[in-house]
Amino acid sequence: MATRRQFLSNSGKLIMGLGASSILPATSFSILSGSPNEKLVIGLIGCKGMGWSNLQNLLRVENVECKALCDVDQNVLDQRAADFEEMTGQKAVLYNDYRRMLEDDDIDAVIIATPDHWHCLQTVHACQAGKDVYVEKPLGKNTDECDVMVKAARQTNRVVQVGQWQRSGKHWNDAIQYLQSGALGNIRVTKSWAYQGWMESIPVKPNQPVPEGVDYDSWLGPAPDRPFNPNRFHFNFRWYWDYAGGLMTDWGVHLIDIILYGMNVDAPNTVLSTGGKFGYPDDAMETPDTQQAIYEFDDFSMIWEHAAGIDGGPYGRNHGVAFIGNNGTLVIDRGGWEVISETETDSDGNPQNIITGVETTQSNGEDLYNHMQNFVDCIKTRERPNADIAYASNTAVVANLGNIAYRTGERIEWDHQARKITNVNQPNELLKSDYRNPWKFPVL
Ligand SMILES: NC(=O)c1ccc[n+]([C@@H]2O[C@H](COP(=O)([O-])OP(=O)(O)OC[C@H]3O[C@@H](n4cnc5c(N)ncnc54)[C@H](O)[C@@H]3O)[C@@H](O)[C@H]2O)c1
Structure with a gap:
């Protein structure tokens, strides 16, 4: 499995030629490498309804693979682990606590599709753990949550795409x-x-x-x-x-x-x-x-x-x-x-x-798929995505x-x-x- 360093370093190539104003500041990974087979490795937090739809669409994007699933309902987690194995032929690493998943350095990006009251903490923690984030809408429950989420994304230079997929x-x-x-x-x-x-x-x-x-x-x-x-x-x-x-x-x-x-x-x-x-x-x-x-x-x-x-x-x-x-x-x-x-x-x-x-x-x-494609493209280019966190805020x-x-x-x-x-x-x-x-x- 390719590491985040490999995926993002390869993606540094795409930064050239883009207008500076729309580009997130370069990360330390933005040095070029070579292999076309590098994978973006993701994890899913909140696996039941929209989380699963998101994962299915993100996995349709080229060179994306999912390593881990997380849910606080073991019944949902077991069901999705079985669904995942049927869909991909692979076994996912399973977590009940998203904070343990965020410790995995192989994981480049996470989908957060938990109920609304969890979006803020999980997004902030994921950004702080160096993950790019696809988080479901509504971004936060109130203005304070939205503001601190934007601040976390910007402070850590993370790409944060929000599930307002009509924008794509x-x-x-x-x-x-x-x-x-x-x-x-x-x-x-x-x-x-x-x-x-x-x-x-x-x-x-x-x-x-x-x-x-x-x-x-x-x-x-x-x-x-x-x-x-x-x-x-x-x-x-x-x-x-x-x-x-x-x-x-x-x-x-x-x-x-x-x-x-x-x-x-x-x-x-x-x-x-x-x-x-x-x-x-x-x-x-x-x-x-x-x-x-x-x-x-x-x-x-x-x-x-x-x-x-x-x-x-x-x-x-x-x-x-x-x-x-x-x-x-x-x-x-x-x-x-x-x-x-x-x-x-x-x-x-x-x-x-x-x-x-x-x-x-x-x-x-294909709106949701296009939204996922845009997320992956922006992880490579460090551009702001279509439903950037500031718009969703x-x-x-x-x-x-x-x-x-x-x-x-x-x-x-x-x-x-x-x-x-x-x-x-x-x-x-x-x-x-x-x-x-x-x-x-x-x-x-
Ligand atoms: N973009 C869209 O089109 C769209 C459509 C539907 C739902 N949504 C959004 O997706 C989010 C989830 O909605 P849903 O209908 O899929 O809900 P759901 O109840 O079907 O699924 C939420 C899952 O999150 C899990 N969960 C809760 N707390 C958790 C935690 N701390 N860690 C890990 N897992 C946890 C739950 O156990 C459940 O399995 C909501 O914010 C909703 O607004 C977006």
């Missing part, structure tokens, strides 16, 4: 190129939404003994201590404030990210939000099944809306983004994009489309502000440079973390 998708980039051509005229409103019928209501369940094989204390990590409840565990942790932020931060970061990217902005000036448990008032979710948030930017507004358990979103799409301009509206989702033209009256008094002949594109189904902060506005009922005024809510005192507490002992918020 061809049809998403085609649509943004069209948007930025100005053909839609002044963009006045943007919308993004997730109506997710498959994310069904979850019935209330009693607390239960911790399942055999689960290191529950390590699953909780920095989150508050509480008895085990199956509703708060795998996948459904999304619906609990201790671990995540509901659909607002789950799908919100994917789609709001496209608006920030397309409109070339970092953050809004104000946010207000409303919603509630309107669909399933008595079910077990803490986060609202129905929510709207309105964000004001300098010269346009952005609307987010979500509904868990139903599919009837705007424009007949159960998720998407719309850029609404004077000449027409661009609508895009994971399947493709279209432009709906405004009309003007011709000399005969008939309505005519202002926009005609747009060559739209459909998804080629903005997106996570913006989505989290929607939740703060919802939870406080305040219209939040936001100073993005100062990282402060300026019009009310108390909600600034929601920008910070309170880690459970013995876990400590990283001080860098």
